[in-house]
Structures are given as C-alpha cells and as structure tokens.
Amino acid sequence: MAVDTTTSQPTATAAGGDTPARGPRRTAGTPGRLRLALGKHWYAWTLVAPVVIVIAVLVGYPLVQGLYLSTTDANDKNSEKQIGDFLHIPASYKNVGLSNYTDILFGAHTNFWARLGWTVTWTVSCVAVSFVIGLTLAIMLNRKVRGRSVYRTLLILPWAVPAFVSTFSWRFIMNNDRGFLNHALQALGLPTFDWLNDPTMAQISVVMVNVWLAFPFVMVAVLGGLQSIPGELYEAAEMDGANAWQQFWNITLPALRPISSTVILLSTIWTFNMFPVIFLLTNGGPGDETQLLVTAAYQKAFTGLRQFGESSAWGVLILLILVVFAVVYRRSLRKQGEVW
Amino acid sequence: MARSEKRSLGASLALHAGLGGAALIAVFPVLWVFLTSLKPAGRETSSAFFDHPSFAAYGELLSKTKFLTWFGNTVLIAGFTTVLGVFLAATTGYAVSRFRFPGMRPLMWTLLVTQMFPVAILIVPIYQLLGKFHLLNQPLGLILTYMTISVPFCAWTMKGYFDTISSEIDEAGRIDGLNPFGTFWRLILPLARPGLAVTAFYSFITAWGEVAYASQFMTGLDKMTLAGGLQTFVNQYTQNWSMMSTASVLIAIPAAVVFVLVQRHLVAGQTAGSIK
Numbered sequence: 001m002a003v004d005t006t007t008s009q010p011t012a013t014a015a016g017g018d019t020p021a022r023g024p025r026r027t028a029g030t031p032g033r034l035r036l037a038l039g040k041h042w043y044a045w046t047l048v049a050p051v052v053i054v055i056a057v058l059v060g061y062p063l064v065q066g067l068y069l070s071t072t073d074a075n076d077k078n079s080e081k082q083i084g085d086f087l088h089i090p091a092s093y094k095n096v097g098l099s100n101y102t103d104i105l106f107g108a109h110t111n112f113w114a115r116l117g118w119t120v121t122w123t124v125s126c127v128a129v130s131f132v133i134g135l136t137l138a139i140m141l142n143r144k145v146r147g148r149s150v151y152r153t154l155l156i157l158p159w160a161v162p163a164f165v166s167t168f169s170w171r172f173i174m175n176n177d178r179g180f181l182n183h184a185l186q187a188l189g190l191p192t193f194d195w196l197n198d199p200t201m202a203q204i205s206v207v208m209v210n211v212w213l214a215f216p217f218v219m220v221a222v223l224g225g226l227q228s229i230p231g232e233l234y235e236a237a238e239m240d241g242a243n244a245w246q247q248f249w250n251i252t253l254p255a256l257r258p259i260s261s262t263v264i265l266l267s268t269i270w271t272f273n274m275f276p277v278i279f280l281l282t283n284g285g286p287g288d289e290t291q292l293l294v295t296a297a298y299q300k301a302f303t304g305l306r307q308f309g310e311s312s313a314w315g316v317l318i319l320l321i322l323v324v325f326a327v328v329y330r331r332s333l334r335k336q337g338e339v340w
Numbered sequence: 341m342a343r344s345e346k347r348s349l350g351a352s353l354a355l356h357a358g359l360g361g362a363a364l365i366a367v368f369p370v371l372w373v374f375l376t377s378l379k380p381a382g383r384e385t386s387s388a389f390f391d392h393p394s395f396a397a398y399g400e401l402l403s404k405t406k407f408l409t410w411f412g413n414t415v416l417i418a419g420f421t422t423v424l425g426v427f428l429a430a431t432t433g434y435a436v437s438r439f440r441f442p443g444m445r446p447l448m449w450t451l452l453v454t455q456m457f458p459v460a461i462l463i464v465p466i467y468q469l470l471g472k473f474h475l476l477n478q479p480l481g482l483i484l485t486y487m488t489i490s491v492p493f494c495a496w497t498m499k500g501y502f503d504t505i506s507s508e509i510d511e512a513g514r515i516d517g518l519n520p521f522g523t524f525w526r527l528i529l530p531l532a533r534p535g536l537a538v539t540a541f542y543s544f545i546t547a548w549g550e551v552a553y554a555s556q557f558m559t560g561l562d563k564m565t566l567a568g569g570l571q572t573f574v575n576q577y578t579q580n581w582s583m584m585s586t587a588s589v590l591i592a593i594p595a596a597v598v599f600v601l602v603q604r605h606l607v608a609g610q611t612a613g614s615i616k
Binding site for chain 2: 037044047050051079136156162294
C-alpha cells in the first residue's frame with residue numbers, strides 16, 4: 001500500500017488530492033465541465049450511487065485489504081484483537097513480501113498444483129455434464145408433452161432447495177453402510193461402493209451431487225432461449241426438406257449460442273468457487289482428495305493456526321485464474337463474432 | 341416455439357420416460373429427507389419408505405433445540421438482504437439500461453468481476469472489518485456481506501430486464517411531467533415485476549442457504565442462521581440424522597414457497613438477464 005507522504009505540489013493532476021485541479025481547468029477554458037457533466041448525468045449517478053458505495057466499502061476495501069494481507073504473515077495470534085471492552089491488542093504481523101506466493105507456487109510442500117489440477121477437473125466435468133443434461137431436458141421440455149409444467153416444476157426443485165439441505169440429504173443417501181443407495185444396490189444384487197470415503201468414488205460423488213444441483217439453472221436458461229426462437233424458422237426449414245437433426249444442428253444450436261456462452265461462463269465461475277458442496281459433503285476428504293482451491297483457502301484461514309496471510313494469497317491466485325479465464329473466454333467469443 | 345408435432349407412440353414414451361426419470365432423480369433426495377424425518381428414533385436409517393411414520397421428531401426439534409431462534413434469524417437476514425438487494429439492483433440496473441454516463445462501463449465490469457470473487461479472498465478482510473465495527477454475530481453484518489453476493493448478479497439481471505421495456509414509456513412519462521425518479525418508480529418498476537421476482541428469488545435463496553460466511557460470522561448459539569445451526573447436529577462422531585432431516589424439511593419449505601411464487605416468471609426473467 002503506497003501511502004503518499006510527499007505531498008509536494010506539482011503532481012496535483014486530477015485523481016490524487018481532495019480538491020483536484022480546479023484552477024488549471026478553469027484557466028484551460030473549459031469552465032465547469034464537471035458541472036456540465038453533473039447537470040447531465042446527476043440522476044444516473046444518483047441511481048447507481050448506493051451500489052457503488054456498497055461495492056466500494058464491502059468489496060473494494062476488503063479486496064485491497066486482502067491483497068495487503070496476502071503479503072503478510074498474519075494469523076490469528078498476531079492480528080488485531082479486542083478482548084472484553086478494555087484490552088485492545090494491536091496487530092503485530094509484518095510484511096513478508098511475496099514469500100506467501102512463492103511458498104504456494106514453488107514451495108517444497110505446496111499442495112497448490114494438486115488442488116488446482118483437481119479444481120480444473122471438477123469444474124470441467126461439472127460444467128460439461130450439467131450443460132449437456134440441462135440442454136437435453138430443456139429440449140425435451142420444449143416439446144408439446146402432457147404434464148409439461150409438472151415436469152418443469154419438479155426438475156427445478158434442486159435449485160429451489162437450499163444447497164446445504166440437499167447436500168445433507170445426499171450425504172445421508174450415500175452413507176456407506178446405512179445409506180439408501182448402498183441398500184438399494186445390495187437389494188438388486190449389485191456391487192456397493194463407499195461413495196464418500198474411497199478417493200476416486202468421492203471425486204465422482206461430489207461431481208454427481210454438484211451436477212444434480214446445477215442442471216436446473218442451465219435448463220431454465222436454455223428453455224428461455226428455445227422459446228425465443230421464432231417458429232417460422234422451423235416451418236421454413238421443414239418446407240426446404242430439412243429433417244429434425246438438420247433443424248437442430250442448423251437452427252436450434254446457433255440460436256442458443258449467446259445464451260449458452262453466458263451460461264457456461266457463469267457456471268464455470270460458480271463451479272470453480274463452489275464452496276458448500278465440498279465443505280458439507282466430504283469437507284475435502286478423504287485426505288485432500290476432493291479439496292478445491294477455495295475450500296483449501298478457507299481451511300487455511302479458519303482451522304488450526306488460522307493463516308490469514310497465506311489464505312489471502314490463495315484467494316488472490318484464485319481470482320487471477322478466473323479473471324484470466326474470463327478475459328480469454330470473452331476474447332474467443334468476440335473472435336467468433338459475438339458481441340457481448 | 342413448440343412445433344406442431346406428429347410423434348410416434350415410441351417417441352412419446354421415450355420423452356415421458358426421460359423426463360420422468362430425470363424428475364424422479366431431481367425429487368428423490370428431497371423426498372427421502374422428508375420420509376426420514378417421519379421415521380421413529382433409532383430407525384432413521386431404515387431403507388423402507390415408510391416405517392411407523394410419525395411427527396414425533398418435529399416436536400422434539402422444536403422443543404429441545406434452538407431451531408426456532410435460528411429460523412427467525414435466517415428469516416430476518418434473508419428478508420432484509422432481499423429487500424435491500426433488489427432495490428439497489430433495480431436502481432442500478434435502470435440507470436445502466438437507460439443512460440449513457442461516464443463510469444458506466446467500468447461499473448458493469450466491476451459488477452461482473454465481483455461475481456468471480458472467491459469467498460476465500462474476501463472472507464478474512466470482511467471478518468476483520470466486521471470485527472472492527474462490532475458487527476460479528478450481528479444480523480446486520482451478515483446482511484451487508486450478502487449484499488456483496490446478490491447485488492452484482494441482480495443488477496445485471498435487472499439491466500437485461502429493463503432493456504426489454506421500450507424506452508418510449510420513459511418518454512411518455514417525461515412528457516406527462518414526471519421526473520426521472522418518478523418515471524422509474526411509477527412506470528418502469530411495475531412493468532419489471534417479473535424481473536424483480538427473479539432477483540428477489542435469487543437474493544432470498546442466496547441468503548437462505550449460504551454456508552461459508554454464516555458459519556464464521558455467526559457463532560453464538562443464539563445468533564446462528566439455519567446453515568450454521570444445522571451443522572451443530574453433526575459432529576465428528578455422531579450424526580443426529582433424525583434432527584437433521586426434520587430440520588431440513590422445515591428449512592426447505594419457505595424456500596419452496598418463495599420458489600413457487602416466482603417460478604412462473606423464472607424462465608422469462610432468466611433469459612432476459614442472461615442474454616443482454
């Protein structure tokens with residue numbers, strides 16, 4: 001955090017000071033450009049002001065603070081504390097430069113890369129599977145089928161139930177010796193699995209549960225997209241002798257492109273940062289097998305020594321990865337001629 | 341649009357089988373929790389669908405645990421988050437949809453990027469910030485925190501909604517002598533009711549089911565929200581399945597009620613928000 005201690009005069013260009021560049025502007029012959037802008041835009045600015053304030057105080061400040069913490073050795077012991085009303089212990093952590101980052105990225109005992117690998121696997125499989133399932137169900141629901149609204153309501157249910165409730169239910173169902181799933185498999189004479197404690201099965205299970213949670217969002221969004229495709233397009237195609245598959249490939253899919261790209265972007269970000277499913281289903285276990293970057297960072301901050309500094313560095317790295325992803329994704333969409 | 345279709349019987353059956361199967365999987369975990377909550381103590385893990393069903397566990401949950409307190413806390417927090425979040429998102433969405441003003445693009449970008457913030461980067465600073473202002477274990481602290489999650493998404497959704505409302509309506513309002521706020525409040529907002537419903541739904545569900553912040557910020561047994569409270573039923577050695585399933589059912593009901601109220605609008609609202 002660069003605190004400007006040298007308040008010397010000539011660098012008073014705009015942004016820094018409290019009363020910026022009033023004089024120069026006047027003399028530059030554009031009197032009251034600010035006032036002009038204010039007159040023109042005041043209502044827009046008033047309308048967005050509350051959000052700007054909320055974001056600045058509750059996201060901006062914590063973000064800056066988080067960036068700063070990531071360069072310190074802050075933990076629970078050396079952070080600022082207030083015990084009772086009188087005893088105030090000031091913060092005593094110190095700046096350690098980028099050593100949190102180098103430890104995470106290159107340290108001998110770092111588990112960052114392993115966790116990153118799993119997080120990417122998890123995100124890709126969750127997004128791909130839930131997208132395909134959501135798309136398929138949306139196309140089925142878009143047909144004239146009896147009981148359509150009943151089906152739709154039932155299929156959106158996983159979205160409507162709080163994740164911690166349904167996660168609990170899944171943990172109960174997947175319980176090794178008392179869960180419904182293994183009981184049912186046993187009754188059918190099929191092999192049973194230790195769904196949540198076997199390393200590979202646990203990874204498959206968390207993906208399954210997350211797909212279950214995520215597909216309704218895709219389905220609803222795609223369904224909206226499908227309903228906005230004009231029916232004449234299909235009629236014209238039919239007249240031209242296009243079969244169902246050709247219609248799907250040449251009309252439906254292209255029409256769904258804009259909505260799909262948004263859905264995939266949002267799902268990717270949400271899945272990458274998915275907290276409750278892992279935290280409540282396996283808590284990262286067995287071992288570290290299902291630990292995502294975000295749950296690993298959380299654990300660092302709130303269990304054991306409470307390494308706030310290191311945890312913040314994890315957070316910054318996660319954010320960087322996502323921003324890079326979003327920029328690349330957006331650029332590749334643009335290249336394909338999509339304005340977004 | 342659904343086309344005029346002549347389907348074979350086989351295709352119809354396949355369609356129903358597919359949708360029915362998917363619906364069954366979608367519903368089963370919720371149904372199973374409900375059935376479990378009806379089973380008597382000691383038989384929670386029975387695989388039978390019905391096993392001496394009774395509501396005894398509900399009585400026990402309500403009388404012997406802090407469930408009602410947690411429930412009240414969560415209603416308060418989710419309610420305020422929804423009202424405040426939707427209002428802020430609506431004003432911002434309207435401004436961004438209607439006016440070209442300096443700072444608009446950066447604002448849109450900020451709102452988008454904010455959605456990428458992992459819990460991990462904000463939770464420690466917010467924790468310390470709330471601690472500094474004595475807002476830990478206070479509903480207000482959690483409400484403010486939840487705004488950071490719900491407002492950005494809701495503002496984007498609302499912008500998409502307002503974009504679909506013709507700006508001729510604004511002009512008509514102006515001609516009739518309404519100022520911009522009057523136009524927004526009296527003309528546009530009522531038209532955007534479906535969008536408001538969707539954002540309200542999203543804010544409510546977010547606050548109702550949030551786990552990470554809630555379990556760190558609200559730690560007093562009297563201050564917990566449902567997400568945190570439910571975790572007290574599980575510890576390393578024993579899991580009180582009966583209490584948990586009973587609580588789960590009671591937690592899912594309000595969410596489902598809100599959901600049923602807004603789901604008519606869900607399809608349309610989501611699209612408008614996502615495409616634009």
